[in-house]
Amino acid sequence: MRIGTSNSTKLLDNACVNEYKIPLIVMMENAVLAAFKHMDIANNQKYVIVSGVGNNGGDGLGIARQLKAHGKEVDVFIVGNIEKMSECSKINYNILKAMDISTNIIDKENLDYLKSKIKNSDVVVDCIFGTGLERDIKGIYYDVIDIINQNKNKTYSIDVPSGINATTGDILGICIDADKTISFEFYKRGFLKYATKEFIGEVIVEHIGIPKYILDKYDDKEYITDIELIKENIKIKNKFSFKSDFGKVAIFAGSRGFTGAAYIATQAAVKSGSGLTTLISDSYVQNIASQKLCEAMTLDIDEDEKVKKLIKGCDAIGFGCGMGDNEVTYNKLEYVLKNTTCTIIIDADGLNILKQKKELLENNPDRIIITPHLGEMARLTGYPIDYIRDNKVDVAKEFAKKYKLIVLLKGYETVITDGEYTYINPTGNAAMANGGMGDTLLGIITSFVGQGMTNLMATVCGAYIHGYIGDTLSKKLYTVNATDIISSIPKIIKFFQK
Ligand SMILES: NC(=O)C1=CN([C@@H]2O[C@H](COP(=O)(O)OP(=O)(O)OC[C@H]3O[C@@H](n4cnc5c(N)ncnc54)[C@H](OP(=O)(O)O)[C@@H]3O)[C@@H](O)[C@H]2O)[C@@H](O)CC1
Ligand SMILES: Nc1ncnc2c1ncn2[C@@H]1O[C@H](COP(=O)(O)OP(=O)(O)O)[C@@H](O)[C@H]1O
């Protein structure tokens, strides 16, 4: 699913109208019919439409007509200067008048009437502002939004809950508290902001008849990952496959007190389908982990020659889980990067050691994937956590571009980007917020890179599948742990295999 801003919508509108000769009223009617499908007419009878005088308002007037045509009771209210009504809204307004569907122009005097109609309705359809909102909401607009929020039974917002800036997610003074948002063509970038989530309700993105090749042209290269993309990327094991076809990977992980991290990351790679997996750790961890790792091999990190030989032949290397934030870990990372050419996936202490010394990243373009959580990203970038949380796409993109690597910024709606293409991961949940989850993810991504996926797709697919398993398990489990995820990996990957 594509992500877009107010600007993308404007550019697309202009291209459709001027270049491709699709009249705006045609797109508006498509938008009306698309939104109408989600008006839940089987369960509601009384609707209040509140329209502004821009095109978002025009959508509302069209929806009012459709609702009437389906036998619903509809009260239409318009807020704003009717003289300034947009051309297409005017067309829909005139149709309503010609059909004798009465409309009320809102002023200070009839706010009580609006309130009583809202109280008495099943659904308020919010069409005050869409992507055209740019400045703070004041005066009568403020009062109307407040009245809707205080008195509604349910509110369905068209394109954007009025009051939310579609690009930034900022609330411009006040906003509609929507139960459902029916948005057109793009999942609005502003919806990604955590603070906005509680106002957008369920979000549905509908197409309004714009051909794919036109959308591709005006694409911001930002997407919500969908299941089809995963299915396209999961490798089919054909009958002639050999273990070398599924990659040779190594995991550098663990230290005293962090044996679990080593086991989890390694076992996750094994279960994700790697042909050959080796855990490289200190001898203490090796002794313990090897008791549990039946399929993976283990190697002592201090056996220099053996390590060098092994990593030179690897297709991907995972690095950092539970290794310790110290000079030894830094030296090992430097060593691994120097002695290999394959992709290195860096997490946890592998990231912590980089905070003062980012030259390792600078000198290794296009072969590193980093998987920080917000805290680790704060240490890497120097930005405060709150700033990163509110600007996660931009922060991740900036870092990826600067160091020519892939950033997977973890958390609710994990961001994955190579600086040019960005994917937001829709899977995963709070039941997964416990130790070891990141190690599991590292193992899955390392395995996928080793199996031949591009670095970007391995990261996108890894995050999606990791979260998908968590979502599936959390339906029955109060907490989902790393070992739960690991045992479900083969079954779920099989489900995605085309
Ligand atoms: N391709 C698509 O996706 C299609 C999209 N479509 C729909 O069009 C919508 C975008 O329409 P839009 O551009 O007319 O902007 P919209 O959101 O109605 O707002 C503009 C109005 O609000 C006013 N106004 C703004 N801020 C204000 C404030 N703070 N306080 C008070 N007033 C304020 C502004 O007034 P002005 O700034 O001119 O004074 C103007 O009157 C989009 O969201 C979707 O629903 C479809 O119909 C067709 C295809
Ligand atoms: N609330 C949440 N919603 C979605 N995913 C989550 C949530 N909490 C945690 N996760 C996922 O769980 C993993 C936790 O990783 P991380 O923070 O590195 O944990 P650890 O280092 O303890 O293993 C990440 O992939 C993250 O996206």
Ligand SMILES: [K+]
């Ligand atoms: K709206």
